[in-house]
Amino acid sequence: MSCIATIQDYALRSIGIGERLLPRSDFTLCQQFTLIGSGMIWNIYFGLFAVTLGFFLANALALGKASKNTWLRKPSEWFIFLFRGSPLFIQFFFAYFLFQSLKGSSPFFGSFTSAWLGALLVLFCNTAAYTGEIFYGALQSVPKGDMEAADAYGLTGWRRFRRITWPTMMRLAWPSYTNEAIFLFHATTLVFFSGFPAWRQKGDALYYASYFADKTFNPFVPYPILAFYFILLTLVIIGCFGMVNKRLNRHLPKMQQQKFKFRMNVIR
Amino acid sequence: MGLYYSFGTVLLLLAITGPAALLFGFGGAVAARHHIAPVRLFGKTYISIVRGVPDIAFFLFFVIALDQALEWVRHKVKCPDWSEPIRQGNDFLVCSAAKLPLGTDPQWMHEVYGFLLAALTFAIVFGAFAANVLYGAMASVPHGQIETASAYGMNRRQIFRRVLVPQMWVYALPGLGNLWMVLIKATPLLFLLGVEDIVYWARELGGSKTARFSDYPHGDWRVWYFLGLLVFYLGFTRVSEKVLDRIMARLSRGQATLAGEAQRKAA
Structure with a gap:
C-alpha cells in the first residue's frame, strides 16, 4: 500500500472518516505518521476550544478574585484553588464518573460522558482557573502610575477599565498566558488516558502513539513522532501568540517590551 | 487492603522523590555553573533536554x-x-x-523494581526542574555578598559553602515550592507506570463493571472515590502551602531581601 493510499485511508480516522480497522501488523512509518497526525485533530480541537472559551471565564475569575465584594471574591478564589490544587488527571476521572452517574438520573447529561463535551468542559474549567490566576497576578501588577494618569484624564469606571486597566493587564499577562496555552495543548493528551473512553478507536495523538507502542513494543518510533507533532504545534502557538503580543506592546519602546520566554511545565 | 497501601505508595513516592529530586537538582545546578567547561556543558544539557520534552510522553517513554x-x-x-x-x-x-x-524472583521484587523505576524517573525529571530553579537562585544571590567573601580571602569552595548555598535558599524557595505542588499533582501518573497507586485501585475495584453500569441500583460509588481523592489532593496542597509559608518566613530571617528587611523592622 502506497503512502498516499494510507493517508487517504487514515488521515481523518480519528473523527471516524476512512478505513475502519486500524493497521494490525507490518506497521510502516507512513501509517504511524498519518494516524498520529490524525489524532492531533482532537488535540487541536480540545486545546483551541478550551483556550478560546476559557479566556472569557478567566477574565471574569481574575476580576472576581480582585473584587472587594466577598460574594464575588470567595467563589472565584475557590474555583481557582479547586482546579489548580488538584491534578488534572483526577479531575478527568472525577468528571467522567460524575457524568456517568448523572446520566442515570437525567438524559440531559448523555453527551457529557463522551470526550468531545465532557473532557472539553474539564479542560475549559481547568485552563480558566490557571489563566484566571495569571490574569489576577497581572491585574495586581498594573503600574500605579497608569491608574493615576487615567484618573488625571478623567477616565473612570468601565471606560477606565476598558481603555487602561484591561489592555495593561493583558500586556503584562501575555507571556505567561502563552506558556499556559502551550501547556494546555500538551495537557490535552491526558483526555483519552484518563476516564474518557475512545469510542470506536477514535482517539487523540497519544492514543494512537501508545497503540503503536503497544503493538510494536518499540516506543522509539511513535513517541518521537508525537513529540515532532507537538513541537510543530507549539511553534504555531508561539507564532500566533507572538503576533498578539506584538500588537499589545506596540506603543512601548523596544527595550521595555516584554519578551516571551518559553518555560516548560511537567504536568498539571 | 491494597487500597490503603496505595495511599502509602503515593506518600512514599513523594517522600523519596522530593529529596532525590532536590539532590539531582543541586547536582545539576552546581554542574551547570561549574568552572570546568565539560561539566558545565553536561549540567546545562541535562537541564535543557529534560525540560524540553513534553510531559507524559516523557513518563511513558523514559521508563521503557x-x-x-x-x-x-x-x-x-x-x-x-x-x-x-x-x-x-x-x-x-x-x-x-x-x-x-x-x-x-517473587512478586514483591517486581513491584519494588517498578516502584523504584518510577521514583527514579520522577527524580530525574523533577531534578531537572529543580536544577533550573537552583541555578537561577544561585545567580540571584547579590553579587556584593560574593565579592565581600572573596575580599575576605575565601577561595571558591569556601564561598560556595559559606556564602552562596546558605543565601540561595531564600531565592529558590518560591520556585521549589511551586515544583513541590507540581510534584504532588504528578503522582497520579504513577499508574501509567504500572505502580499500584490510588488511581490504579479506582480502576481495579470497578473492574468487574464495564463502561455501562449507569443502571445499577446503588449508583456509582466511583464518583465518591474520586471526590475523596480530589479532597485528598486539595488538602495536601493546602497544607503544603501553609508549611511553605512558614519555611519562607524562617528563611527570610536576616536575609538581604525585602521580606528579611520587613522582619527586621518589625522586630
Whole structure:
C-alpha cells in the first residue's frame, strides 16, 4: 500500500472518516505518521476550544478574585484553588464518573460522558482557573502610575477599565498566558488516558502513539513522532501568540517590551 | 487492603522523590555553573533536554527506555557470548539471566523494581526542574555578598559553602515550592507506570463493571472515590502551602531581601 493510499485511508480516522480497522501488523512509518497526525485533530480541537472559551471565564475569575465584594471574591478564589490544587488527571476521572452517574438520573447529561463535551468542559474549567490566576497576578501588577494618569484624564469606571486597566493587564499577562496555552495543548493528551473512553478507536495523538507502542513494543518510533507533532504545534502557538503580543506592546519602546520566554511545565 | 497501601505508595513516592529530586537538582545546578567547561556543558544539557520534552510522553517513554538500557547493560556483562541480536524486529530480547527483575524472583521484587523505576524517573525529571530553579537562585544571590567573601580571602569552595548555598535558599524557595505542588499533582501518573497507586485501585475495584453500569441500583460509588481523592489532593496542597509559608518566613530571617528587611523592622 502506497503512502498516499494510507493517508487517504487514515488521515481523518480519528473523527471516524476512512478505513475502519486500524493497521494490525507490518506497521510502516507512513501509517504511524498519518494516524498520529490524525489524532492531533482532537488535540487541536480540545486545546483551541478550551483556550478560546476559557479566556472569557478567566477574565471574569481574575476580576472576581480582585473584587472587594466577598460574594464575588470567595467563589472565584475557590474555583481557582479547586482546579489548580488538584491534578488534572483526577479531575478527568472525577468528571467522567460524575457524568456517568448523572446520566442515570437525567438524559440531559448523555453527551457529557463522551470526550468531545465532557473532557472539553474539564479542560475549559481547568485552563480558566490557571489563566484566571495569571490574569489576577497581572491585574495586581498594573503600574500605579497608569491608574493615576487615567484618573488625571478623567477616565473612570468601565471606560477606565476598558481603555487602561484591561489592555495593561493583558500586556503584562501575555507571556505567561502563552506558556499556559502551550501547556494546555500538551495537557490535552491526558483526555483519552484518563476516564474518557475512545469510542470506536477514535482517539487523540497519544492514543494512537501508545497503540503503536503497544503493538510494536518499540516506543522509539511513535513517541518521537508525537513529540515532532507537538513541537510543530507549539511553534504555531508561539507564532500566533507572538503576533498578539506584538500588537499589545506596540506603543512601548523596544527595550521595555516584554519578551516571551518559553518555560516548560511537567504536568498539571 | 491494597487500597490503603496505595495511599502509602503515593506518600512514599513523594517522600523519596522530593529529596532525590532536590539532590539531582543541586547536582545539576552546581554542574551547570561549574568552572570546568565539560561539566558545565553536561549540567546545562541535562537541564535543557529534560525540560524540553513534553510531559507524559516523557513518563511513558523514559521508563521503557531506562528499563531496556539497564537490561542491555546487564546483558552485555552477563552473557558476553550471546550471538543473536537484541533487537529482533520489534522485540527486545535479552538472555534470561539479564532480565530485570529475574523471572524467578517473587512478586514483591517486581513491584519494588517498578516502584523504584518510577521514583527514579520522577527524580530525574523533577531534578531537572529543580536544577533550573537552583541555578537561577544561585545567580540571584547579590553579587556584593560574593565579592565581600572573596575580599575576605575565601577561595571558591569556601564561598560556595559559606556564602552562596546558605543565601540561595531564600531565592529558590518560591520556585521549589511551586515544583513541590507540581510534584504532588504528578503522582497520579504513577499508574501509567504500572505502580499500584490510588488511581490504579479506582480502576481495579470497578473492574468487574464495564463502561455501562449507569443502571445499577446503588449508583456509582466511583464518583465518591474520586471526590475523596480530589479532597485528598486539595488538602495536601493546602497544607503544603501553609508549611511553605512558614519555611519562607524562617528563611527570610536576616536575609538581604525585602521580606528579611520587613522582619527586621518589625522586630
